[in-house]
Amino acid sequence: MEIHGILKGKFGFDQFRTGQEAVIRDVIAGKDTLAILPTGSGKSLCYQLPAYVLEGTVLIISPLVALMEDQVAIMKKNGEKRVVALNSFLSYSDKNRILGELDRYKFIFISPEMLLQQNVALRLRSINLSLFVVDEAHCISQWGFDFRPDYLRIGELFEGLARPGILALTATADDKVKNDICRYLRLQAPAVHQQSLDRPAISYSIIKVDNGMMKTEWITNRISSTPGPGIIYVASRKRADELSSLLQEEGISVASYHAGKEQEDRAFIQEQFITGEIGWICATNAFGMGIHKNNIRQVIHEHIPHAISSYIQEVGRAGRDGEQSQATMLYSDDDEGRTRFIVQDDIPQEDEIRNYESLLAANIPPDEAADLARISETGRRIIDYYTERMSMEDVISRMKELLREKEMQLQKILRLIRSETCIREEILGFFGEESVEKPKYCCSACGTAEVHWHIGQQPITFDKRMMDWEERLNGLLG
Amino acid sequence: MNLSSILVTIISRIDGERKIYAGFHLLRGKRSGQTLQDVEYYGLKEFFGILPKLSIERFDEAVKQLVDAGFISTMDDSFVRLTEKGRDIVTEIPSFRFNGWDYRGGETIFFGRLSLMVQTVSHFKAGEKSFMPVQKDRDIQYFVKSLLHNRPIGDPAFAGEIGKELRLCITRSGINDKQKIIITHRLSGFGLTGWTWDQLGDNLKLNPFDVRLLFIEALHMLLAVITKSSDLPLLRKIAESVKVSTYLTDSSVKTKQLFNQGLSLEDIVAARNLKTSTIEDHFVEMSINDSDFPLTDFVSDGDIEAVIEKVKEMGTRRLRLLKSEFEALSYFQLRLILGARTGVVN
Numbered sequence: 001m002e003i004h005g006i007l008k009g010k011f012g013f014d015q016f017r018t019g020q021e022a023v024i025r026d027v028i029a030g031k032d033t034l035a036i037l038p039t040g041s042g043k044s045l046c047y048q049l050p051a052y053v054l055e056g057t058v059l060i061i062s063p064l065v066a067l068m069e070d071q072v073a074i075m076k077k078n079g080e081k082r083v084v085a086l087n088s089f090l091s092y093s094d095k096n097r098i099l100g101e102l103d104r105y106k107f108i109f110i111s112p113e114m115l116l117q118q119n120v121a122l123r124l125r126s127i128n129l130s131l132f133v134v135d136e137a138h139c140i141s142q143w144g145f146d147f148r149p150d151y152l153r154i155g156e157l158f159e160g161l162a163r164p165g166i167l168a169l170t171a172t173a174d175d176k177v178k179n180d181i182c183r184y185l186r187l188q189a190p191a192v193h194q195q196s197l198d199r200p201a202i203s204y205s206i207i208k209v210d211n212g213m214m215k216t217e218w219i220t221n222r223i224s225s226t227p228g229p230g231i232i233y234v235a236s237r238k239r240a241d242e243l244s245s246l247l248q249e250e251g252i253s254v255a256s257y258h259a260g261k262e263q264e265d266r267a268f269i270q271e272q273f274i275t276g277e278i279g280w281i282c283a284t285n286a287f288g289m290g291i292h293k294n295n296i297r298q299v300i301h302e303h304i305p306h307a308i309s310s311y312i313q314e315v316g317r318a319g320r321d322g323e324q325s326q327a328t329m330l331y332s333d334d335d336e337g338r339t340r341f342i343v344q345d346d347i348p349q350e351d352e353i354r355n356y357e358s359l360l361a362a363n364i365p366p367d368e369a370a371d372l373a374r375i376s377e378t379g380r381r382i383i384d385y386y387t388e389r390m391s392m393e394d395v396i397s398r399m400k401e402l403l404r405e406k407e408m409q410l411q412k413i414l415r416l417i418r419s420e421t422c423i424r425e426e427i428l429g430f431f432g433e434e435s436v437e438k439p440k441y442c443c444s445a446c447g448t449a450e451v452h453w454h455i456g457q458q459p460i461t462f463d464k465r466m467m468d469w470e471e472r473l474n475g476l477l478g
Numbered sequence: 479m480n481l482s483s484i485l486v487t488i489i490s491r492i493d494g495e496r497k498i499y500a501g502f503h504l505l506r507g508k509r510s511g512q513t514l515q516d517v518e519y520y521g522l523k524e525f526f527g528i529l530p531k532l533s534i535e536r537f538d539e540a541v542k543q544l545v546d547a548g549f550i551s552t553m554d555d556s557f558v559r560l561t562e563k564g565r566d567i568v569t570e571i572p573s574f575r576f577n578g579w580d581y582r583g584g585e586t587i588f589f590g591r592l593s594l595m596v597q598t599v600s601h602f603k604a605g606e607k608s609f610m611p612v613q614k615d616r617d618i619q620y621f622v623k624s625l626l627h628n629r630p631i632g633d634p635a636f637a638g639e640i641g642k643e644l645r646l647c648i649t650r651s652g653i654n655d656k657q658k659i660i661i662t663h664r665l666s667g668f669g670l671t672g673w674t675w676d677q678l679g680d681n682l683k684l685n686p687f688d689v690r691l692l693f694i695e696a697l698h699m700l701l702a703v704i705t706k707s708s709d710l711p712l713l714r715k716i717a718e719s720v721k722v723s724t725y726l727t728d729s730s731v732k733t734k735q736l737f738n739q740g741l742s743l744e745d746i747v748a749a750r751n752l753k754t755s756t757i758e759d760h761f762v763e764m765s766i767n768d769s770d771f772p773l774t775d776f777v778s779d780g781d782i783e784a785v786i787e788k789v790k791e792m793g794t795r796r797l798r799l800l801k802s803e804f805e806a807l808s809y810f811q812l813r814l815i816l817g818a819r820t821g822v823v824n
Binding site: 070073074076077089090091248255256261262263264265267268269270271272275277464466467468469470472473474475476477478 | 596599600603607608610612613614616617620634637638640641644645648655658659661662663664665666667668669670671672673674675676677680681682
């Protein structure tokens with residue numbers, strides 16, 4: 001069937017959004033394709049539509065279980081029943097049942113760890129796969145902020161296989177990450193589609209303040225006088241809780257979110273934010289992936305982000321509805337050292353690696369050894385991956401290289417902060433985009449950010465009301 | 479209610495005979511011989527395992543509060559004792575209605591199921607078939623899915639039934655007003671998202687940790703009602719198998735498994751490479767806790783009846799006295815009889 005017909009018949013759209021059609025044509029032609037499309041631009045259509053043209057099953061590798069479940073739920077909701085998620089949440093019997101009937105599915109979502117299991121890989125080879133999709137493909141790059149060592153092995157899996165085309169999808173990738181994706185996934189003569197990352201609806205401000213107290217003051221004033229909903233990104237869990245309480249005392253409708261909260265509380269906060277029961281979230285970088293909320297008006301950073309790519313990802317959660325939104329970064333002089341410490345703390349140091357290896361050699365179980373050597377969960381996965389492939393000395397020099405790279409990333413964001421040229425131009429230049437059309441409300445460097453687009457709009461105050469228990473039960477169940 | 483008041487109550491019962499961390503192990507539900515024996519001996523079953531994730535820092539903080547307030551003191555041998563002031567305060571603390579011994583964390587599974595069922599029905603009733611479940615636990619999701627299978631989940635009458643059962647159960651349970659608010663606000667539904675511990679704490683002017691304690695106690699009280707009531711069929715289903723099925727220690731469970739496979743006591747001693755006396759302790763534990771313990775495998779019906787007669791006649795359970803009456807029976811056999819028939823051995 002002609003692709004416009006499928007677009008209308010299956011998805012109910014009259015036309016493609018910018019960039020989609022070219023990607024879809026390459027995918028259908030069986031080419032390896034790398035598509036860099038901004039969040040909210042309809043990435044999933046790039047594999048969902050070809051699935052109805054190509055014969056067989058589409059395999060989608062996705063890094064986050066929650067995200068995967070989310071996508072499956074949305075597809076089911078839209079009427080596609082032949083979709084399944086294979087991840088570590090499945091019970092043993094369900095996993096076996098699904099593996100036994102893989103060919104019944106049109107779409108199989110899978111986590112990288114699951115894909116690397118022998119029996120799963122074997123079963124997948126026995127069915128007719130029409131397309132491999134690697135979602136959030138930037139996770140493959142150790143230079144990225146989201147590095148997942150498991151992703152590196154995906155390429156190995158594809159090797160030597162008569163395989164269908166690969167579609168690698170991501171929202172942000174600089175040249176280095178692009179190269180990593182092509183190299184590690186072993187893409188053959190890939191067609192690269194990149195859409196501008198520019199988000200004209202977002203204006204950028206970078207504001208220097210004297211100290212932490214001034215940040216709190218600035219944020220309090222800002223939120224009490226301008227509209228949300230919004231996200232405030234902070235550097236630590238402790239700060240998220242602290243700032244959130246301070247703002248609450250001011251009557252602002254806000255909650256804190258970080259990985260240290262109980263799962264149920266995290267689900268509540270996310271949902272309250274999406275439904276508009278609360279207006280603001282004070283969060284660490286744990287918040288954001290898989291949040292579908294179009295009307296976020298402001299994203300405020302009260303610390304220096306680790307890299308421009310993670311900054312752009314977080315900022316990009318604002319203004320998905322195309323309405324005017326604002327990104328603000330607050331910093332003070334001592335932030336640089338603090339951010340550097342956090343960034344470096346993530347990467348295993350030489351003595352830690354040596355210590356870890358000697359503990360392993362002494363037959364200490366890996367979990368315990370990592371703990372004793374004070375190596376983080378991510379750090380351990382990275383070391384484990386590399387030690388399988390190279391000598392310890394090489395691993396150490398690799399880690400040093402990684403550390404240098406992280407420092408370079410930090411330098412870039414520091415440059416952005418200190419620069420007096422247009423913030424939008426700087427950011428897009430970082431991703432290799434040269435010509436930029438400046439919107440009316442551009443950035444603080446251009447002097448066009450602090451326009452009062454928010455005048456006349458109301459700030460969000462706390463209106464969550466506690467009910468009598470019977471009233472609440474009636475509301476829930478009638 | 480707060481951790482300190484629970485702790486001072488516990489200390490009033492182990493007064494001068496245990497160290498302070500006995501309280502910590504008790505609250506976290508440590509399944510060691512010592513803790514279990516204490517639970518029984520000092521009558522602390524209600525508090526067993528009510529805070530499985532209690533951190534040592536929080537515990538120490540509560541201890542410090544009690545010391546600073548002059549309610550407890552630690553003796554030279556590090557045993558903890560109630561002060562005069564402490565004794566007074568304990569009499570003023572209203573009694574708790576926890577049932578940690580029977581649930582040991584199972585109450586949160588119950589609530590997880592309830593919460594997902596309410597969320598599902600609430601959305602379906604409103605014609606919304608897609609929502610993000612607040613419960614991510616697979617077992618809970620499967621349980622609710624199979625429970626709701628073939629039921630009219632979109633029918634407002636069905637939602638009404640659940641609401642009616644909940645209302646009945648809450649009213650009968652005797653939980654206080656704050657607990658009623660906490661329970662109902664931890665539930666999510668269409669247009670009404672659940673409240674976090676912090677939000678509940680802010681609104682009720684309570685510490686979020688204490689909100690959680692009230693929540694746990696309330697669940698134990700609701701579960702007590704549910705087990706007794708025949709007119710709460712849906713809640714009974716949800717409460718299915720959340721009560722502990724075995725009160726045995728982990729080690730006794732292993733012994734029991736081997737015994738059930740047909741191994742004799744001697745075989746088990748050899749197989750587990752443990753002392754005979756240890757395995758005998760396990761058997762005594764089994765005799766106390768398992769109503770179907772095969773006592774006659776170890777001692778004849780005649781002897782059992784004779785011993786029980788004697789216990790009644792002498793008004794004692796002291797083993798040494800009984801042993802002199804029944805020269806032919808071993809201490810082990812006597813303990814088994816007492817365990818199986820009276821539930822108490824001393």
